[in-house]
Amino acid sequence: MRRGDPLVVGRVIGDVLDPFTKSISLKVTYGSREINNGCEPKPSVVVNQPRVEIGGTDMRTFYTLIMVDPDAPSPSAPNLREYLHWLVTDIPGSTGATFGQEIMCYESPRPTLGIHRFAFVLFQQLGRQTVDRPGWRQNFNTKDFAGIYNLGLPVAAVYYNCQRESGTGGRTRC
Amino acid sequence: MWSSGGEEINNIYNSSSSQSSNTKTNTNSSSSSSHSPFSNLPRRRTMEEVWNDINLSSMHQNPTNEHYHHHQNNPIIGMNNIQEFLARPFSKDQQTGHVNVISSNNKEVLSNAFGSNAPKPPIVLCLNSEPDFQYLENNDHPLRPQSRFDNNHSNDDTSFASPFDGFASPSGFYPFSKRRAPEDEDNTGDRRLKRMIKNRDSAARSRARKQEIISSLPL
Numbered sequence: 219m220r221r222g223d224p225l226v227v228g229r230v231i232g233d234v235l236d237p238f239t240k241s242i243s244l245k246v247t248y249g250s251r252e253i254n255n256g257c258e259p260k261p262s263v264v265v266n267q268p269r270v271e272i273g274g275t276d277m278r279t280f281y282t283l284i285m286v287d288p289d290a291p292s293p294s295a296p297n298l299r300e301y302l303h304w305l306v307t308d309i310p311g312s313t314g315a316t317f318g319q320e321i322m323c324y325e326s327p328r329p330t331l332g333i334h335r336f337a338f339v340l341f342q343q344l345g346r347q348t349v350d351r352p353g354w355r356q357n358f359n360t361k362d363f364a365g366i367y368n369l370g371l372p373v374a375a376v377y378y379n380c381q382r383e384s385g386t387g388g389r390t391r392c
Numbered sequence: 393m394w395s396s397g398g399e400e401i402n403n404i405y406n407s408s409s410s411q412s413s414n415t416k417t418n419t420n421s422s423s424s425s426s427h428s429p430f431s432n433l434p435r436r437r438t439m440e441e442v443w444n445d446i447n448l449s450s451m452h453q454n455p456t457n458e459h460y461h462h463h464q465n466n467p468i469i470g471m472n473n474i475q476e477f478l479a480r481p482f483s484k485d486q487q488t489g490h491v492n493v494i495s496s497n498n499k500e501v502l503s504n505a506f507g508s509n510a511p512k513p514p515i516v517l518c519l520n521s522e523p524d525f526q527y528l529e530n531n532d533h534p535l536r537p538q539s540r541f542d543n544n545h546s547n548d549d550t551s552f553a554s555p556f557d558g559f560a561s562p563s564g565f566y567p568f569s570k571r572r573a574p575e576d577e578d579n580t581g582d583r584r585l586k587r588m589i590k591n592r593d594s595a596a597r598s599r600a601r602k603q604e605i606i607s608s609l610p611l
Contacts (some may be wrong), residue, residue, distance in 0.1 A: 227607070255608070
């Protein structure tokens with residue numbers, strides 16, 4: 219089976235992002251569980267904000283972290299795409315999200331319908347910048363946001379799947 | 393016209409006619425056979441005679457019927473002869489509690505008339521038998537689209553209300569047949585198409601997830 223970029227296969231590139239080249243490492247860990255593309259933790263695992271460690275060498279370069287759900291409220295009818303779960307700016311290179319400015323605090327994923335994707339996207343900022351807090355979480359647009367604040371293309375991204383706690387796991391045959 | 397009717401009734405009422413008149417005609421014919429070529433035949437009762445017989449017998453049944461007293465010897469309808477009776481306008485008001493829905497038949501008219509005003513005389517008057525009254529009055533009968541409308545209003549039965557709103561079932565007499573409007577058929581087609589598209593999207597997402605899992609496996 220041909221292996222493509224997981225972000226493309228999972229349609230994160232397409233639904234949320236434009237194609238980009240990964241240049242910075244991005245590590246997301248919930249407790250002891252590291253998130254890889256396409257893994258499927260339960261909501262109870264991801265209820266609290268994860269530890270996010272970013273690469274880069276220069277602590278004078280600042281990065282913006284965005285976490286969105288493009289499948290809200292359901293993947294077959296994502297009227298609320300994208301639902302903003304977390305927004306942190308001014309993260310110094312080679313540090314973590316806790317060193318940045320939390321513009322929008324972490325909201326626990328609570329998918330009720332279907333299997334949702336939850337994507338972390340990292341952007342490099344031109345400099346320190348003041349970012350206005352969005353008025354609401356639903357219908358956030360990562361591309362537009364990047365355009366407004368001159369963030370350019372992403373430098374890293376990772377996503378996972380999540381369904382409701384009692385979910386049966388989706389299709390059995392494919 | 394009446395002569396043929398008279399013959400019909402004559403056959404039915406022959407038993408009711410007084411035996412004396414028959415024997416009279418017989419003796420008459422036998423005694424004076426030379427009078428006419430037709431004298432051998434029994435004398436035919438006319439409609440008038442039958443009508444009078446009916447009136448008289450009903451008078452025995454309903455002696456207190458004041459309404460018709462001013463009409464001489466006509467206790468039932470107040471009409472002098474059967475032509476008058478049959479010529480009267482068709483209207484429900486003349487009868488009590490009967491719905492003249494489909495009957496254009498003289499027989500039914502007669503039986504309706506007699507049924508409403510008096511208990512049936514023992515004479516064979518019932519051109520229609522009793523069960524037919526049940527048939528005509530039964531509002532639930534499927535062959536009566538009119539009464540089905542009444543049922544709709546009174547019963548508040550949703551199973552009837554939707555397919556038959558405003559018109560009788562075009563397929564006629566089967567209350568459970570559904571005739572879908574073309575609009576509905578188009579909608580179901582659209583719905584199916586949408587459902588199919590959604591299904592395919594779901595399948596594609598599922599395949600993508602599966603591929604992710606496989607690609608993350610160690611080679």
